[in-house]
Amino acid sequence: MQPTLADTLELTADRYPEKEALVYPRKDQSYTYAEFDERATRLANALADLGVGKGDRVSTxxxxxxxxVLTAYACGKLGAVFNPLNYRLPAGxxxxxxxxxxxSVLLFEADTREAVEGAREDLETVEEFVYVDEDGPEYARDFYAMVEAAPAEPPSTVVNADDVYAFIYTSGTTGRPKGVVHEHRDMVEHSLIxxxxxxxxxxxxxxxxxxxxxxxELHANLFPRVHxxxxxxxxxxxxxxxxxxxxxxxxxxLFFAAPTAWNGLVQAAxxxxxxxxxxxxxxxxxxPMxxxxxxxxxxxxxxDYLQAYGMTEIGPCGTFQHxxxxxxxxxxxxxxxxxxxLRIVEPGAAPDATVERGEIGEILLAGPCTMREYWNRPEATAESLREYGGVEWYYSGDLGYRDEDGYLFVVDRKDDMIISGGENVYPTExxxxLFSHPDVVEAAVVGQPDEEWGELVVAYVVGDVDGETLxxxxxxxxxxxxxxxxxxxxxxxxxxxNPSGKVQKFKLREE
Structure with a gap:
């Protein structure tokens, strides 16, 4: 048996039907695993009634x-492709x-209604809109009415482990987001890891x-907990x-947050x-924290704290610090x-061209949770995924090194490295x-084109401090x-x- 994402929920519901599974205080909701699974099944049937079939994309x-949460598992039951969007995105x-x-379907709520309605006339393939709050627009269907009216019998669709589970669009540290295609197999393996x-x-x-x-949050925390x-x-x-x-x-x-959010918790405590x-x-x-x-x-x-490093393309977890x-x-x-x-190589070099321990190079990762491809981006896929010796390697674009014990230290993005006067400058150092100054809250360093030096080192700083003092x-x-x-x-x-808390330096360079 090669289970799918939906199977992980169904098998858990079979083991622990009466166990509390999903609690949503904002709407005073609490579901056992049996109720969680049934509602996901009802939603799957409701989506099927809207014409959603295997391989069709459902955006949220x-x-x-x-x-x-229910939509992710409902799509899994149908073999539909789950496509969650950043709720802060503008209409464009x-x-x-x-x-x-x-x-073909877009689910939204009161807090995202303005962006959806701004984009609505230019959506070429979306045929159905589903609204999850009260007093929705006339053109949208009511989420809860759909779920309550749909049957609780499992859909007859056969979903395989190598079927596509989702398009997860990268949050874009370097430009336009790309759709990362993950299969059910990837997610089940990632959850177990x-x-x-x-x-x-x-x-x-x-x-x-x-x-x-x-x-x-979704792949590294919620899915494993449901599993x-x-x-x-x-x-x-x-x-x-x-x-x-x-x-x-x-x-x-258990709680997950970026270091900046953990710091926010400390400040609020x-x-x-x-x-x-x-x-x-x-x-x-x-x-790093x-x-x-x-x-x-x-x-x-x-x-006790656990750090994971990686990116959407590999699941996202590729390394762990225990x-x-x-x-x-x-x-x-x-x-x-x-x-x-994990290997460190000269940027762009073959996976066997590893550098010495302590030397900086590009971070390559190979594992069972790597994406299938970038949707509609064959050139980007070929650049990032390269087969060598029967193994598919993901070229991360991150620079780093391994110490004498093999631990990974991430230095910077390859695209963010600054070359000034012929010398390599890594923004992180x-x-x-800058962070060592007590009045600096955040700092980001980028390269600015310069005729004499090639690039100048330029700092953007958040804090109660001035440039002369810095x-x-x-x-x-x-x-x-x-x-x-x-x-x-x-x-x-x-x-x-971006949503994971990484600074989008390309925006600073554009400024």
């Missing part, structure tokens, strides 16, 4: 809620992704407050105070009366995930020095050569980021 423009981006994916690496148990209670349209039969509490969006209160109210044991002692493991990704933030989290919440490695290997991204291989701080540092010093400082209110 939804914040976190029971509706996006909604139009681009839905048209690129060829979506996350269960094993994270020690996820059936008696756990996980909280999803980071976006479920993003693969970090083993844990309880899943879903919050509409991330709010530090609400998260802390939810940990107390629901005895949450003093003002919130909440008992967070139930938390046993904190997950994070997008970047700064030591001061990690220390504060360990002091405030729990002792709780016992957080302090001894602080700043690293850990070791390769189970059943994964400049940013680390320059003096950098000059006084023993950790940065002078040729790497920023020649310009721009003080900004915020840095552009």
């Amino acid at each position: 423009m939804l914040y976190n809620g029971s509706e996006i 981006e909604v139009e681009f992704i839905c048209n690129d994916a060829g979506s 996350c269960v094993a690496e994270g020690g996820i148990r059936k008696d756990d209670v996980g909280l999803s407050a980071l976006p479920l349209y993003h693969c970090a 083993v039969g844990a309880t899943n509490v879903v919050h509409h969006e991330f709010d530090p105070a609400a998260v802390l209160q939810a940990v107390d109210e629901h005895d949450v044991t 003093d003002a919130v009366d909440a008992d967070t002692t139930s938390l046993r493991l904190g997950f994070y990704g997008a970047s 700064p030591k001061d933030v990690l220390d504060a989290c360990m002091d405030r919440f729990c002792e 709780p016992d490695e957080q302090l001894s290997k602080q700043g690293s991204a850990g070791l390769p995930a189970l059943n994964h291989d 400049v940013e680390d020095v 320059d003096a701080h950098v000059r006084d540092s023993d950790d940065l050569a002078d040729f790497k010093r920023p020649r310009e400082y721009h003080l900004v209110e915020e840095l552009p980021k």
